[in-house]
Amino acid sequence: MTTLDPARLAEGLLEQTGGFARAVAGADAGAQVPTCPEWRLADLVRHLGQAHRWAAEQVRKGEPVPVPDPRTAVPVPPGEWAAWLRAGADELTEAIAQTGPDTEVWTILGRGPAVAWLRRMLNETSIHHYDAAVTTGAGFEIADDLAADAVTEAFELISAPGVYAINPALAELRGQGETLALRPDGMEGWLATRTPGGVRWARGDHEADVVMSGPVREIMLVLSRRVPPSAGTVRLHGDAALLDHLLARMAF
Template sequence: MLDVERLEEGLREQTAGFARAAAGGDPQATVPTCPDWPLRVLVGHIGQAHRYAAQVVRKGEPAVAPDPWQAEPGTPDRWEEWLRAGADDLIDAIEETGAGKEMWTFLGPRPAVFWLRRMLADTAVHHYDAAVTTGAAFVLADDLAADVVSEGFEMLTAPGAEQLKPELAELRGRGERLGLRPVSGDGWVLTRAPEGLRWQRGPVPADVDVVVSGTAADLMLVCSRRLPLDDGRVEVAGDRALMDHWLARMAF
């Protein structure tokens, strides 16, 4: 996991990037990668989610999850200010409370930094959604993209994850291994064991059943079902059907 300072910096980077991507877009434009939401609701979700996480961090206990359709991000010319304020609110809450303080999360008790990391991941993925909607550039540093992937695997393999996402039970297997191999740095290997999913970070062995190769950011987009495997930006080698089955049930 990245250190707290880099996670805070990353949240500010991705919030600013999201705001730039959304700027000038039609508030009612359909978000292609979130087709049930217009751009205004996507913006509302991010600003609302940051504030929700800040509230949980400060109180250390559950709060009612907000409805993004009820968010009030203001007029488009105020979106950037509103979004930045939400990210700053969460960062302030983490610094006031202490990143290591244990508190409620939907996966059970975790340190407060869980919420910072979760919001960075959510913001990074939705930054791409905003960029696709408006045609803006999408930029995500390798270390942030890699942490989003690792954070996603940690959630999917956490105790109780199958109760929150029942389709994960369908990913139990007989030891099949799937790999994600970035252009640089360590990759990820996910094992479909009889008792459930397992994952590890490190070099991807040559004998995995299927591997997807690409930049860290593109691998993140594959895992979040934003980038199709047929896209020329990634390469698939091995059992493509196994990878398709995995992605259909594990996307984060």
Template structure:
């Protein structure tokens, strides 16, 4: 098997029938998790601190998502790249208006993607890419912040396995993309000499991932159980919990992860991928 270049997740190694999510599935997921965030935030004090985003209050979380969806929609629709909204300076209005504010922003983005066409090439911070990039990016940003709201409210967080798996794949793609270290200098610490981490979903037939730390940067490949077990450290958990662990919403212990091999490699990875 030829190793992929850094910034590329080799979907060709996934088991038969596992395909990248299409625009319709991404749009469905965006609606579900936007509504989930709104439901989790309902009835809470807007000034409630968000424990998984220590610098934010609940109103910052809601304002960030509401404005991010609209910002991405404007970019897709007009091609204009406006200033990225600052969550701590975004006022989402009264809490009873939050559900409509959030749902309308998600609908605006979906409409922009459908109107422009998912394959239309637009600006992204990784270079020109199809507009569906922003639908995928906003879905996964929203789903993780849905988890933040759920953790803040003390209510369960659920995510479909295909969406959780795609969120992990996207995160690996973004962090290993050329130029990512200029946004997040800590990523340079993930260069290595061939050390490997295996991520193995414990639920269903989903493929896992093997991350290889090379001198030029890390690369990620889809992999089956035999390959993840052969890694220097293998982390096994339901895919939802792998996502929460990798985004540092839960520690490995809180995620119920089974860890085999060099635990220090995992701890180093988590320490240098925090955003």
């Protein structure tokens, strides 16, 4: 369940969509995205704009709809990127408002509140904002509360009941009590424990087999496999191999 209210999620979605649009403004549409090497910048733009509209359609229908492929979509001229991206974000926030954030709809984890799509798309947008910024050399900013909720959602996703049916590879996160602690600067942290039944997690500051500390933004980027933990943006103590194992298998 989201730690942020629908108004803040909607505000955050517009913040991150706007940052993404500024990062790609005037850039080469054919530039390869280093963090998504199978995509060009135009693919990334189309993916994000399509994702917002796809989520909005699912909120309105309450049922799953086919996932769009950005590589087969009608190209959007670069000069129209900003307006097109904003229109997609607006469409999603309006769909949530009209349907009601607590209305039950289909989500990637089964039936759940419509606001789950707002949260999922905010976090998707935040990570792709970083992808765009790395591609074009633009700056990347995200508020601490948004980055922290992205970390929480990541743990919720990999520990959800029935998640192995969606992503069988996550079963490799099961273990015998190995622990990872995340300690963001100036904020409450997280503890993840590998159990025979899967990952279990809780908020709080704890000792663990491996501890990662630093700015919450950087912790979010490491967990999303955008920045390696060895890049110097976070501080590690303990079993680095355990962290590597977790990161290699956390993709959702």
